[in-house]
Amino acid sequence: MIDTPCRRPLDQHANPMRVSPRAECLPEVAPDPARTELQELVRSYASTVVNSEWDLLAQGGDDPRLDRTIDQLRDRFTALPADTGRLGVAREQGLLDVRQLDESHRARVSLVTGDNTFNIALLGATIFGAGLVIAFPLVAGLGPRPANVAVMALLAFTLGAMVFLSIQLLYPLEGPFAADPEAFLDALELMPRPT
Known part of the structure; x- marks a missing residue:
C-alpha cells in the first residue's frame, strides 16, 4: 500500500494550530456523487483559515464561516447511508474526521481568544x-x-x-515563536482539485 496522507492513521492528539492530519482525505472516503461537493467544502475550510481566520485570530476574533462549513461537512457525511458496507464505513470515518476538524477549530479559537x-x-x-x-x-x-x-x-x-x-x-500568533497557517497551505496543495 502506498503511504499517502490519506492512508496514515489519524493523529488523536493533533495540534490545534495545524490542519487535521487527514483533512485533505475527507472527500476520498465518500462515494462519487458526493465527492465533488465534499472536496469543495474541505478546500473552502482550509482556504478560509488561510485567507481570513488567521488574521482574525491575530486580532482576537474568529471567522463564523468556518462553523457553517464544518456543519455543512457534518450534514453531508450524515446524509450518507449508515449501512455496514463501504458507505457506512465512509460515513463513520468522515464524521470522525469532521469532529476532529471541529475540535481543532474550537481549540484554536479558544487558545487565542480565551481568558488568560x-x-x-x-x-x-x-x-x-x-x-x-x-x-x-x-x-x-x-x-x-x-x-x-x-x-x-x-x-x-x-x-x-x-x-x-x-x-x-x-500570544501564540505573534513574536518569534508564532504559529502560521503553513499547514493549511500545505493541505490545500495536497487536496485533489474538484473534478
Whole structure:
C-alpha cells in the first residue's frame, strides 16, 4: 500500500494550530456523487483559515464561516447511508474526521481568544518570585566575589528567559515563536482539485 496522507492513521492528539492530519482525505472516503461537493467544502475550510481566520485570530476574533462549513461537512457525511458496507464505513470515518476538524477549530479559537487570567497571574507570580530569588542573596549579604556575581547573572538570565518565553506563549500568533497557517497551505496543495 502506498503511504499517502490519506492512508496514515489519524493523529488523536493533533495540534490545534495545524490542519487535521487527514483533512485533505475527507472527500476520498465518500462515494462519487458526493465527492465533488465534499472536496469543495474541505478546500473552502482550509482556504478560509488561510485567507481570513488567521488574521482574525491575530486580532482576537474568529471567522463564523468556518462553523457553517464544518456543519455543512457534518450534514453531508450524515446524509450518507449508515449501512455496514463501504458507505457506512465512509460515513463513520468522515464524521470522525469532521469532529476532529471541529475540535481543532474550537481549540484554536479558544487558545487565542480565551481568558488568560490564570496565565497572567502565574506570570506575575513568576516575576515576583524571580525578583525575590535574585534580591534575597543580595539582602542576606552575599559577597561581591566573581563566582557569586557570575551565579547571580546566570540566574537572572535564566529567569529573564523564562519570563520572556511565558510572555510569548500568551500570544501564540505573534513574536518569534508564532504559529502560521503553513499547514493549511500545505493541505490545500495536497487536496485533489474538484473534478
